[in-house]
Amino acid sequence: MTQELLNYYDNSPLGVAIYRRKSERQFEFYYYNKAGRKMDGAMDVAYKGKMIDELYPNVNEMGLVDALEEVYQTGVSQVVPLKGYKMSKSDILYRTNRVQKLKDEYVVSVYSDESDTFSYIRQIEKDNKNLNNALDFISHHLRGNLSTSLGILELFRATEVSLEEKNFLMDVVKKNLENIDSKIHHLVDVLYKEVKHDEKLLKKYSSETQDFKDIKV
Known part of the structure; x- marks a missing residue:
């Protein structure tokens, strides 16, 4: 591991942590760049020589240790997809880690803060829930209008x-059909807006994720 490489990591806007493997699934911090410590709220932490689970007791929940061990054993780089690390009841870190083996017993993890990405996903889930509620509401009213109109046609x-009753009932059918037409237009408009909104979020998420996966460490 060269000083030039460490200098590069020092200036990286991404979080970078280099671990030394002590034994199976046991990794200690060797290097932890400023961006990573700031991202993780660990600026004043004395990290060097500390075991990863000593600083972050819940680290096994996000699959990072498994990835570190597998990459160490195989030499094949891995991307640990978006995971949340629970710092406290109200503070959760969302990270995507790219893990790569260096020489000897060293493994490096380069990661980014994915809080915005997690917010995108939650927003999409919220939009989908709202859309389902809208579909249920509109579907209920469409069925009501259709049932009434079909009942009138069966009556005829x-x-x-x-003639007076016929004209009255035809007005009811006409009104029901107008309601159905209006609800269909409203439904199409809602669907179009939701799809376009989610497409933008997914495009941004996919672009950010791909950029991160392409990073060379």
């Missing part, structure tokens, strides 16, 4: 009605 076929 089965029973003789006066």
Whole structure:
């Protein structure tokens, strides 16, 4: 590991942590750049020589230790997808880690703060829930209008009605059809807006994720 490489990591806007493998699934901090410590709220932490689970007791929950061990054993780089690390009840770190083996017993993890990405995903989930509620509401009213109109048509076929009654019932059918038409247009508009909104979020998320995956460490 060269000083030039460490200098490069020092100036990286991404979080960088280099771990030394002590034994199976046991890794200690060897290097932890400023961007990473700031990102993780660990600026004043004395990290060097500390075991990873000593500083971050819940680290096994996000799969990072498994990835470190596998990359160490195989030499094949891995991306640990978006995971949340619970610092406290109200503070959760969202990270995507790219893990790569260096020489000897060293493994490096380069990561980014994915809080915005997690917010995008939550927003999409919220939009989908709202959309489902809108679909249920509109579907209920569409079925009501259709059932009423079909009932009137069946009445015409089965029973003789006066001209006055016929005109009244035809007005009801006309109004129901207008309501159906209006609700269909509203539904199409809602669907179009939701799809476009989610496409923008997914495009931004995919772009950011791909940029991160392409990083060379």
